[in-house]
Each structure stands twice: as structure tokens, then as C-alpha cells.
Amino acid sequence: MLQKVLLVLGLGALACGCTAEKVSLAKVAPPEVILETVPAGALVSEGDKQRGSTPLVFSADDATAIHQLSFKAQGYHAEQMTVSGQDVVQHKGERMLLVLRPDAWAASEAAIDPDDLGRLGRAGTTLSRTDRCPEALQFFKRMAQVDPRSGAAYKGMGICFAKMNKRHEALQAYKSYLLVAPNAPDADKVREIVSRAEGDIDIPGRKPSDL
Structure with missing residues (x-):
């Protein structure tokens, strides 16, 4: 009987340890923002790497990193945006929005403020x-x-x-x-x-x- 009690207590302690570890991991998860565009669904690339289409989640795995992103959508001028790890930290839990210019506009026109x-x-x-x-x-x-x-x-x-x-x-x-x-x-x-x-x-x- 004593062995059974010790076994139950041991399993309980193990379960508590796992729960505590999960909470700890959640606290150190890197900050994230949602990166969106108007129109939605723009293709995002960083150098030769394709990051997918908007909206997408951007994580600050490295707070010192600087990302030079390119955005393309059919019928719009290509746009550029720089996102740093500090930007993500500063806007944690928020969304970052980029508005693309219709290709009917002159390419020399300034970017559209959201x-x-x-x-x-x-x-x-x-x-x-x-x-x-x-x-x-x-x-x-x-x-x-x-x-x-x-x-x-x-x-x-x-x-x-x-x-x-x-x-x-x-x-x-x-x-x-x-x-x-x-x-x-x-x-x-x-x-x-x-x-x-x-x-x-x-x-x-x-x-x-x-x-």
C-alpha cells in the first residue's frame, strides 16, 4: 500500500513539474506581430527566401536582426519594408500594415500611409x-x-x-x-x-x- 501511495505522489510531482515547465516556456516565447497588407495575400520575400503570403506572423527570434522584406501582388507596384527585431518587440501583439500602390499610379508616387x-x-x-x-x-x-x-x-x-x-x-x-x-x-x-x-x-x- 505504501508503495502505491509513493508511486501516486511521484507521478503527481512529475505532472506538476511538467506544468511548471510549460508555463516557464510560455514566458520566454519570442514576441510576435501580424504582418498584413492591403490588398491581402501579397507575396513576401527576404532576399532569396520566400516567407509566404500575407497575413503572416513575424517573430522576434533575434532582437538585433534586421529584415529587408519585399512585397509583390499582381496589379500593384512592388514595395519594400524593413522590419527589425526591435520593431517586433515594440509592437508585440499588434499588427503591422503595409498598403501597396495600384500599378495604374506612377511608380514615382510616394508610398501610401495606412x-x-x-x-x-x-x-x-x-x-x-x-x-x-x-x-x-x-x-x-x-x-x-x-x-x-x-x-x-x-x-x-x-x-x-x-x-x-x-x-x-x-x-x-x-x-x-x-x-x-x-x-x-x-x-x-x-x-x-x-x-x-x-x-x-x-x-x-x-x-x-x-x-
Whole structure:
């Protein structure tokens, strides 16, 4: 009987030791950030090494390391970004965002600041006008993240969803536009579109010039 008790106690101590070790390992895990791009799915490389496509997790295994990253996506200019181990430590648990420039823009144009509403909107409009609406939506949605009261963001979404024949989403976007910009110069025209849509009349699909 005593042997059985000692055996149980020994197993209990072993289990406790394993648990303590796991907690200890968790404490020393390297900091990580999520690296994202607009548009999502850009290919990331570092020198000759392919790191995959965004979004991806970036770890600060070496706090002194400096990574020169290249980003490529079809229909966009290639972009460069430097990420150091210290950047990852500083932004631990956060996300780092890079916005790519549409290739319809001149290559000499400056990079897009992820918080620049004007240039985000311009990029979204450029894509929308060439019927690249799924991509344009990513730019307009980023605008709404930066400023939830950005009328241009919701108007852009409404136009894109209408072009994509996504009636419900277009209607919701137009309603959001009217909520944040009720006195906009084109507010009456948008109200008419909403009224017609709710009356089971098709939303104008491919006429972004109407707004």
C-alpha cells in the first residue's frame, strides 16, 4: 500500500513539474506581430527566401536582426519594408500594415500611409473604376477602420457592392453613408437609390458616375 501511495505522489510531482515547465516556456516565447497588407495575400520575400503570403506572423527570434522584406501582388507596384527585431518587440501583439500602390499610379508616387484617408480613397476609386471592386473594397474598409465616420469609405463600398450585384451589402453601405454624411451634396441622390432598392427596384449597377 505504501508503495502505491509513493508511486501516486511521484507521478503527481512529475505532472506538476511538467506544468511548471510549460508555463516557464510560455514566458520566454519570442514576441510576435501580424504582418498584413492591403490588398491581402501579397507575396513576401527576404532576399532569396520566400516567407509566404500575407497575413503572416513575424517573430522576434533575434532582437538585433534586421529584415529587408519585399512585397509583390499582381496589379500593384512592388514595395519594400524593413522590419527589425526591435520593431517586433515594440509592437508585440499588434499588427503591422503595409498598403501597396495600384500599378495604374506612377511608380514615382510616394508610398501610401495606412492612415491617409485621402490616398486610401484615391486608390480604392482607381480600382473601382477599372472593375477591380473586391480589391477596392479592402481600401475602403481600411478607411472605415481609420475613421468610422468617413463618408467616402461607405460611399465607395456602396458603389463597389452595387457593381458586384451584392444588393444587401450595397444598401447597408449607402445607409451608413447617409448616417455619417446626411447633408452631403449627393445625399438626396443616395436616398433615392436606397428608396428604389427597398422598393425592389434594382440598384444601379455599373454607373459609378451617377454618384
